[in-house]
Amino acid sequence: MVTAATSxxxxxxxxxxxxxVSLVLVACAAGLLVGSLRSATFAQLTVQGLALGAxxxxxxxxxxxxxxxxxxxNFAQGELAMATTYIAYQLIQWGLSYWxxxxxxxxxxxxxxxxxxxxxxxxxxxxxxxxxxxxxxxLFVLIDGIVNWIWGGDFKSMPSPFGTKIYHVGGVSIxxxxxxxxxxxxVSALLVWVLFRFTKLGLGMRAAALRPAEAxxxxxxxxxxxxxxxxxxxxxxxxAGLMAEPSQFFLQPTLMQPILVYAFAAAVLxxxxxxxxxxxxxxxxxxxxxLVVQYVPAISSELQEPFAFAVIIAVLLLKPSxxxxxxEVRRV
Amino acid sequence: MRSRIATVASLLIAAAxxxxxxxxxxxxxxxxxxxxxxxxxxxLGLDILTGYTGQISIGHGAFMAIGGYTTAVLSRDHDTNxxxxxxxxxxxxxxxxxxxxxxxxxLSGAYLALVTFALAVSVPLLPLKWSSFLGGRDGVQTSHxxxxxWLYGVAWAASAVLFVLAWLILRGRVGRAFRAVxxxxxxxxxxxxxxxxxxxxxxxxxxxYAGVAGSxxxxxxxxxxxxxxxxxxxxxxxxxxxxxxGLGSLWGVLAGAAFVGLLPSVSSSVPxxxxxxxxxxxxxxxxxxxMLLLPDGFAxxxxxxxxxxxx
Numbered sequence: 108m109v110t111a112a113t114s115x116x117x118x119x120x121x122x123x124x125x126x127x128v129s130l131v132l133v134a135c136a137a138g139l140l141v142g143s144l145r146s147a148t149f150a151q152l153t154v155q156g157l158a159l160g161a162x163x164x165x166x167x168x169x170x171x172x173x174x175x176x177x178x179x180x181n182f183a184q185g186e187l188a189m190a191t192t193y194i195a196y197q198l199i200q201w202g203l204s205y206w207x208x209x210x211x212x213x214x215x216x217x218x219x220x221x222x223x224x225x226x227x228x229x230x231x232x233x234x235x236x237x238x239x240x241x242x243x244x245x246l247f248v249l250i251d252g253i254v255n256w257i258w259g260g261d262f263k264s265m266p267s268p269f270g271t272k273i274y275h276v277g278g279v280s281i282x283x284x285x286x287x288x289x290x291x292x293x294v295s296a297l298l299v300w301v302l303f304r305f306t307k308l309g310l311g312m313r314a315a316a317l318r319p320a321e322a323x324x325x326x327x328x329x330x331x332x333x334x335x336x337x338x339x340x341x342x343x344x345x346x347a348g349l350m351a352e353p354s355q356f357f358l359q360p361t362l363m364q365p366i367l368v369y370a371f372a373a374a375v376l377x378x379x380x381x382x383x384x385x386x387x388x389x390x391x392x393x394x395x396x397x398l399v400v401q402y403v404p405a406i407s408s409e410l411q412e413p414f415a416f417a418v419i420i421a422v423l424l425l426k427p428s429x430x431x432x433x434x435e436v437r438r439v
Numbered sequence: 440m441r442s443r444i445a446t447v448a449s450l451l452i453a454a455a456x457x458x459x460x461x462x463x464x465x466x467x468x469x470x471x472x473x474x475x476x477x478x479x480x481x482x483l484g485l486d487i488l489t490g491y492t493g494q495i496s497i498g499h500g501a502f503m504a505i506g507g508y509t510t511a512v513l514s515r516d517h518d519t520n521x522x523x524x525x526x527x528x529x530x531x532x533x534x535x536x537x538x539x540x541x542x543x544x545x546l547s548g549a550y551l552a553l554v555t556f557a558l559a560v561s562v563p564l565l566p567l568k569w570s571s572f573l574g575g576r577d578g579v580q581t582s583h584x585x586x587x588x589w590l591y592g593v594a595w596a597a598s599a600v601l602f603v604l605a606w607l608i609l610r611g612r613v614g615r616a617f618r619a620v621x622x623x624x625x626x627x628x629x630x631x632x633x634x635x636x637x638x639x640x641x642x643x644x645x646x647x648y649a650g651v652a653g654s655x656x657x658x659x660x661x662x663x664x665x666x667x668x669x670x671x672x673x674x675x676x677x678x679x680x681x682x683x684x685g686l687g688s689l690w691g692v693l694a695g696a697a698f699v700g701l702l703p704s705v706s707s708s709v710p711x712x713x714x715x716x717x718x719x720x721x722x723x724x725x726x727x728x729x730m731l732l733l734p735d736g737f738a739x740x741x742x743x744x745x746x747x748x749x750x
Contacts, residue, residue, distance in 0.1 A: 174549065178549065179549070180549045180552055180553060182497070182552070182556065227727060227731070230731055231730055231731065231734075234734060236495075236549065237489065237493075237495050238730055238734065240495060240497075240549075240552050241678060241679070241682045241726065241730055242726075242727055242730050242731075244497065244675050244678055244679065244726070245679065245682075245722075245723045245724075245725075245726035245727040245730065246723060246727065247675060247723070248672065248675055248676075248679070248719050248722045248723035248726070249719070249720060249722070249723020249724055249727065250723070251672075251719050251723075252717065252718070252719025252720035252721075252722065252723055253720055255719065256717060256720060364560070364671065365560075368556075368557055368560050368561075371553050371556070371557060372557070375550070375553060379549065379550070407568060409564050409567040409568045410564065410568055412557070412560045412561050412564055413561040413564055413565065415557065415561075416554075416557040416558060416560070416561040419553060419554060419557050420542055420554065423542055423545060423546060423550060423554065424542055424545070427545055427546070427550070
């Protein structure tokens with residue numbers, strides 16, 4: 108029974124245009140490979156871009172989960188991730204090891220996200236999209252203020268989770284940090300996929316997001332599923348924050364603000380309702396930002412966010428549903 | 440008829456109070472109330488877009504930045520009359536707003552929020568790139584500063600003019616079209632309203648208002664335009680102001696502007712939250728509370744009180 112329903116829900120996704128998109132992606136990957144083989148700098152930038160892109164991707168995945176569940180863009184997603192990173196910092200200050208703090212922070216984030224949905228988003232959700240967005244904007248400012256209040260705006264440093272080792276692969280030096288970031292993100296994304304694909308909870312969450320009325324009819328607690336969806340998004344955001352921190356080498360309240368913009372670009376590029384698209388979009392944004400800043404003289408590092416903005420605009424003008432999202436169809 | 444008399448009376452009272460005010464309060468307070476005037480214009484502009492046309496923008500800080508830099512650069516390079524720079528800021532932001540409104544045509548709420556947010560993040564970074572012209576991180580200084588009284592007078596005079604302009608736009612055909620778009624795009628199209636025209640127009644007008652507010656914002660900041668002054672938080676504050684204001688009421692917009700304009704200085708004198716970022720806590724908490732408790736903002740509260748008084 109579970110599998111039958113699963114395949115039906117799976118059938119709702121995807122659609123035409125897939126072969127072309129995958130062809131383009133394969134071509135891009137091939138281009139990156141060729142470039143990497145020819146230049147060590149190019150290879151290093153690509154690897155770094157993939158690691159950073161994985162972080163953008165997982166935050167984008169959080170945004171997509173929230174969007175699928177409640178049709179709201181959570182502008183506070185980045186600040187929430189930043190706040191949970193500060194919680195991890197505090198736990199480490201109190202004597203926990205890095206990975207103990209990591210796990211504890213994820214648990215806290217899960218609860219925090221769920222509670223936020225239940226208390227702040229739920230009451231305004233039925234009113235209008237704008238109302239819910241404004242609440243998340245308020246949360247953005249509120250969380251920013253609280254973190255500055257408690258921990259101050261100065262730089263904090265956390266122990267490095269992966270050490271400072273550097274691997275040398277045929278003339279290309281790859282920091283262990285980047286490998287670690289990439290692996291942690293991919294493993295978290297896989298776990299989320301397993302949760303959605305193979306558990307009853309995941310099935311319920313997908314059903315609640317895609318067909319709320321029908322899901323409620325067959326006994327899914329839609330309200331709870333949406334709240335847990337927010338919790339799960341906060342958890343993924345916490346992973347993003349914790350992995351973004353070592354790449355910046357210090358912790359400060361503005362940690363996630365640029366990353367949120369890149370994650371937006373990633374989510375739009377992949378399609379706002381496609382989890383896999385978010386991750387692939389994140390990788391694409393990460394790599395292309397790194398390469399563009401290095402190789403295109405007109406775009407210096409100050410123009411990274413405007414570049415992401417340009418990507419958003421371009422995608423929306425050319426293919427509003429993104430690479431993997433499905434076309435929005437309105438019934439009149 | 441009675442309600443119209445009441446409206447006119449309340450407008451006159453507001454105008455009278457505002458014109459007497461600078462002569463009875465201290466110079467510092469004059470600068471504060473002038474600040475409220477600046478935000479009044481910005482919130483009014485956003486209200487036209489969000490409240491009347493139903494299109495969200497999280498990027499009005501970007502238009503303010505464009506307006507502010509227009510004034511600062513013109514004054515620095517050509518010593519242009521500041522009032523003239525405001526008119527130019529109005530025109531430039533109107534055009535930029537139309538351009539931003541174009542992609543917005545294809546976008547529903549969520550996407551529009553994304554685009555405008557990315558705009559708010561991107562625009563303040565441009566001066567860092569073209570630093571020789573736009574001053575980089577050090578910013579641009581106008582050729583001369585203005586007194587608080589000048590700022591007060593100009594800010595509120597501009598507010599009055601723009602308020603009347605908004606009223607003229609919204610009361611007629613255009614305003615009806617805006618509201619139709621807000622209430623149902625499909626129904627609006629079916630009634631022969633050209634969606635592209637009115638959506639971009641709303642964006643243009645709204646951005647032009649923000650541009651004038653940006654000019655004044657720079658003048659209120661001692662004539663100094665710098666990227667940090669136009670950060671994302673400014674955009675969020677204007678949206679918060681519009682949310683507090685609610686929809687389509689002069690008093691609502693006044694309340695929203697006062698909230699945004701005065702909160703930083705008021706909260707800094709309160710002991711516990713008086714830290715630099717304590718105000719953000721109050722801002723965030725207040726807007727969430729307003730959204731939860733007063734769905735229609737301050738304007739909705741007024742209507743509710745009026746209804747109670749009548750009952």
